[in-house]
Amino acid sequence: MSHIAGARQAQKQRTRQALLDAGLRLLEHQSLSSLGLREITREVGVAPAGFYRHFRDMSDLGVALVSESFGSLHAMVRAIRGEQAKSDEVIDGTVAVIARYVREHRAHFRFIARERHGGMQQVREAIAAELDKFAEELASDLSAQPESEGWSQEDIRMLAGLYVNQMVLIATSFLEASPDDPESEERIARTARRQLRLIHLGRLHWLDG
Amino acid sequence: MSHIAGARQAQKQRTRQALLDAGLRLLEHQSLSSLGLREITREVGVAPAGFYRHFRDMSDLGVALVSESFGSLHAMVRAIRGEQAKSDEVIDGTVAVIARYVREHRAHFRFIARERHGGMQQVREAIAAELDKFAEELASDLSAQPESEGWSQEDIRMLAGLYVNQMVLIATSFLEASPDDPESEERIARTARRQLRLIHLGRLHWLDG
DNA sequence: TCATCCAGTAAACAGTCGTTCGCCCAACCG
DNA sequence: CGGTTGGGCGAACGACTGTTTACTGGATGA
Numbered sequence A, B: 001m002s003h004i005a006g007a008r009q010a011q012k013q014r015t016r017q018a019l020l021d022a023g024l025r026l027l028e029h030q031s032l033s034s035l036g037l038r039e040i041t042r043e044v045g046v047a048p049a050g051f052y053r054h055f056r057d058m059s060d061l062g063v064a065l066v067s068e069s070f071g072s073l074h075a076m077v078r079a080i081r082g083e084q085a086k087s088d089e090v091i092d093g094t095v096a097v098i099a100r101y102v103r104e105h106r107a108h109f110r111f112i113a114r115e116r117h118g119g120m121q122q123v124r125e126a127i128a129a130e131l132d133k134f135a136e137e138l139a140s141d142l143s144a145q146p147e148s149e150g151w152s153q154e155d156i157r158m159l160a161g162l163y164v165n166q167m168v169l170i171a172t173s174f175l176e177a178s179p180d181d182p183e184s185e186e187r188i189a190r191t192a193r194r195q196l197r198l199i200h201l202g203r204l205h206w207l208d209g
Numbered sequence C: 001t002c003a004t005c006c007a008g009t010a011a012a013c014a015g016t017c018g019t020t021c022g023c024c025c026a027a028c029c030g
Numbered sequence D: 001c002g003g004t005t006g007g008g009c010g011a012a013c014g015a016c017t018g019t020t021t022a023c024t025g026g027a028t029g030a
Helices: A007-026 A037-044 A048-053 A058-082 A088-104 A106-115 A121-143 A153-176 A182-204 B007-026 B037-044 B048-053 B058-082 B088-104 B106-115 B121-143 B153-176 B182-204
Strands: none
Touching (some): A153 B153, A153 B182, B058 B088
16 A cells, blocks of 8 residues: 555655645635745745655646645535535525634635636646536435425536535635624625525425426 | 827827737736736737836736726626516526627636636725626616515625626636537526526515415 | 927846756665 | 665756836927
8 A cells, every 4th residue: 555654655745745735825815826836845944846746836736735625625515414404404504514614724715716717727627526526416415305306317416506606605705704703704694594595495496387 | 088088198098908908818828916017018019117107016907907897797787687578588688698798708707707716805806896886786676676575675685696696607607618619508508597597486485484 | 399298118137936957865675 | 784765955047027227209288
């Protein structure tokens, strides 16, 4: 196996992680395509040439950050799935979980929001692929619910996409709220709950006509 | 008046516009924060120092591009308002208008999508302000419709925000479709129409419970 | 007509950048 | 133990960056 770290590979992974952490930290106020290789190595305290021992270039590091970020996000999804109840409670719980995870993984979410439509193609594609996988998982969850009886696969996929986009949107709204203003956060949560409820109502009446 | 161009000011505005156009062209494959001042002046055929006769710095040019872009967008909104009919026709028309405007103003929409959460604060704020103004106008439109009877101002504003976000999302989806693939474009339009219809259904049943 | 203005210029400034090249030396394996 | 591996280093490379300076010359207005 390759992951049973000898003291050798362990140190390598430690500096690799340090590079990722420094990158994420520096990305708080700029975007990936304007972030310099030297900027990162300087922050870590490593010679510029050392960077190449871990990443081919900056977009390579960007793709690695995408994986890391979606680790957090999948943990969030599992937390949402965990709380099973009916409609209103699920919605309230969902918004609360999003708020909590954004608070605890601010840098990761900001990175995803910023680079989702950002300047580096490889990173954009990596994010799109992860979001797509996410929507697919959600779709299979949704199709198991009684509300989805009589729905076509395509419509379920459409609804899953709507939910995923909405959740990303809610998360980025929380990001834009001032970090230490619980009032603005509550205002955003209030709007987010209503929007999710409206979508839920639409779902319940999809097959009416 | 300042806008009755003498041959003097006319030429100034022409190179200013040339700088904006070159900027927008170069932003097709990168983001604003990685775009260099010299890159733009080189493209236009102007000395680097000349840039400062028109913009304080790159974020200043970015804000100007935001205004220019939302000129296109407001034209689009007027086109949507123009076509009045009921529910399904409105939705089909809306999606068609978005598709057309994205096709005709690709660079502007890509710029907005990319910089909405991008690296430069001033530009982000300018975009947020424009989108907010947009949502406010839409809210006042919505409140004049019979479907909004009995709705609180806050809920109407919530719905308007949902629509605006959805329209931006639809536009960026079109952007990501290959430019000359009418089939993928139709697939996206199909999904977009259903998502808007589901939201519309939710709207109709908002006051049920 | 003549003095004034000002968009655009050329040159130089002090930096920064990504990338390549040997080299070193501690961890590793037989 | 001795030979090999490979992460990290320091230095140098050419190219590029944003910004300031003093200037030119055509449009401008009295």
